[in-house]
Amino acid sequence: MSIEIIEQNKKSWNTVAHHFNGKDALPSYGPFAQREEELGLFGELSNKKVLDIGCGSGHSLAYMAEKGASELWGVDLSEAQINTARETLKEVKNNLFCAPMESDIGLPKKYFDVVYSIYAIGWTTDLAATFQLIHSYLKPGGSFIFSWDHPLYAHLKSQNGEIHLDGSYQNEGVTQYENFKGEEAPVVIPKRKMATYINELIKAGFTIESVIESDVSSGFDGVDEEISDRYYSLYKARRFPTTMIIKSIKG
Numbered sequence: 001m002s003i004e005i006i007e008q009n010k011k012s013w014n015t016v017a018h019h020f021n022g023k024d025a026l027p028s029y030g031p032f033a034q035r036e037e038e039l040g041l042f043g044e045l046s047n048k049k050v051l052d053i054g055c056g057s058g059h060s061l062a063y064m065a066e067k068g069a070s071e072l073w074g075v076d077l078s079e080a081q082i083n084t085a086r087e088t089l090k091e092v093k094n095n096l097f098c099a100p101m102e103s104d105i106g107l108p109k110k111y112f113d114v115v116y117s118i119y120a121i122g123w124t125t126d127l128a129a130t131f132q133l134i135h136s137y138l139k140p141g142g143s144f145i146f147s148w149d150h151p152l153y154a155h156l157k158s159q160n161g162e163i164h165l166d167g168s169y170q171n172e173g174v175t176q177y178e179n180f181k182g183e184e185a186p187v188v189i190p191k192r193k194m195a196t197y198i199n200e201l202i203k204a205g206f207t208i209e210s211v212i213e214s215d216v217s218s219g220f221d222g223v224d225e226e227i228s229d230r231y232y233s234l235y236k237a238r239r240f241p242t243t244m245i246i247k248s249i250k251g
Contacts, residue, residue: 001124002222003127003136005125005127005188006077006100006102006125007057007092008186008187008188009077009123009187010077010078010100011185012180012183012185012186012187013077013078013080013081013187014078014080015080015183015184015185015205016138016181016183017056017057017078017080017081017084018080019181020056020057020081021057021084022057023056023057023061024056024118024119025056025057025059025060025061025063025118026059026060026063026064026116026118026199028118028212028214028217029118029119029147029243029245030118030147030148030149030242030243030245031232031237031240031242031243032215032217032220032232032237032239032243033147033214033215033216033217033242033243033245034212034214034215034216034217034236034245035217035219035235038217038218039212039245041141041143041210041245041247042067042114042145044065045067045068045069045114046067046068046069046070047068047069047247048064048068048069048070048113049069049070049071049073049112049113049114050064050069050071050072050073050112050113050114050115051074051075051107051114051115051116051137052064052072052074052075052115052116052118053075053099053101053115053116053120053121053134053146054076054077054117054118054120054121054123054168055074055075055076055081055085055096056081056118056120057081057084057085057088058074058084058086058087058094058096059088060087060090060116061074061085061088061094062088062089062092065089065092069114070165070196071093071095072089072092072093072094072095073094073095073096073097073112074094074095074096074097075096075097075098075101075105075109076096076097076098076099076120077098077099077100077101077123078098079098079248080245082097082098085166091223093115096214100124100125101117101120101124101133102129102130103123104133106139107137107202107249108137109136109137110136110137110139110140111137111139112137112138112139113138113139113142114142114143114144114145115134115137115142115143115144115145116143116144116145116146117145117146117148118146118147119147119148119149119243120146121148122148122149122190122192123190124187124190125190127192127196127197127200128200128203128204131200131201131203131204131206132204134204135204135205135206135250138250139250140248140250140251141249141250141251142249142250143248143249144201144206144247144248144249144250145246145247145248146219146245146246147214147243147244147245148197148243148244148245149242149243149244150214150240150241150242150243151191151192151194151196151197151244152169152215152236152240153240153241153242153243154175154191155167155168155169156235156236157229158228158229158235158236159229160229161208161227161228161235163236163239163240169193171191172190172192172193172196173190173191174188174189174190174191175188175189175190175191175240176188176189177189194244197244198211198244201246201248205250205251206245206248206249206250206251207248207249207250207251208248209247209248209249210246211243211244211245211246212244212245213241213244214241214242214243214244214245216237216238220234225238
């Protein structure tokens with residue numbers, strides 16, 4: 001765990017949190033990606049105890065409440081995000097904590113039916129420790145579902161609609177951005193290969209049930225695409241998956 005990176009990212013997320021109110025939240029799994037109503041990964045949620053890793057503005061937990069989850073728990077690095085989540089969830093009982101996902105903050109073990117993370121898990125500075133903690137939170141047979149940028153997607157650059165590989169997918173490390181979301185908010189995001197996520201899940205004791213390299217959501221059927229060099233665009237998403245989604249089970 002890198003305390004320096006965590007503290008820097010926390011400060012920056014407090015600055016940019018307002019850009020993400022309601023964004024990257026269930027039933028969406030990510031930009032242009034298939035949605036839960038298309039994939040059906042969670043199944044029946046009535047009376048389930050759920051934990052959201054990187055709960056952000058609380059909108060995924062609000063979705064869980066709508067589906068009948070009995071207990072809503074969430075962890076996020078940013079105080080600004082947690083404050084927004086409390087407002088989002090003010091009509092329902094919730095248990096929200098401001099803490100790094102890499103840290104054991106005393107959440108109950110062998111307690112949750114479902115742990116999930118929508119576009120947050122890749123921020124962890126210690127993937128092995130995070131997966132081990134998540135495994136410990138789950139009841140036997142419980143599910144862990146997460147989505148994140150497809151690990152190769154960050155290496156795809158587009159110039160006048162021509163997509164090419166930038167840098168080396170083989171080299172894991174970190175990417176630094178000085179102005180996240182156009183703000184004075186430097187962040188450090190780890191770079192990992194698909195195999196790293198899969199192998200760390202296996203090492204933590206999970207059985208992998210499904211690995212999805214997402215198609216474009218059917219909600220974009222019939223939507224004309226314009227050639228775009230933006231990081232996320234329908235043009236790119238129809239040619240390469242923006243998002244990976246992995247479901248695994250605690251044995």
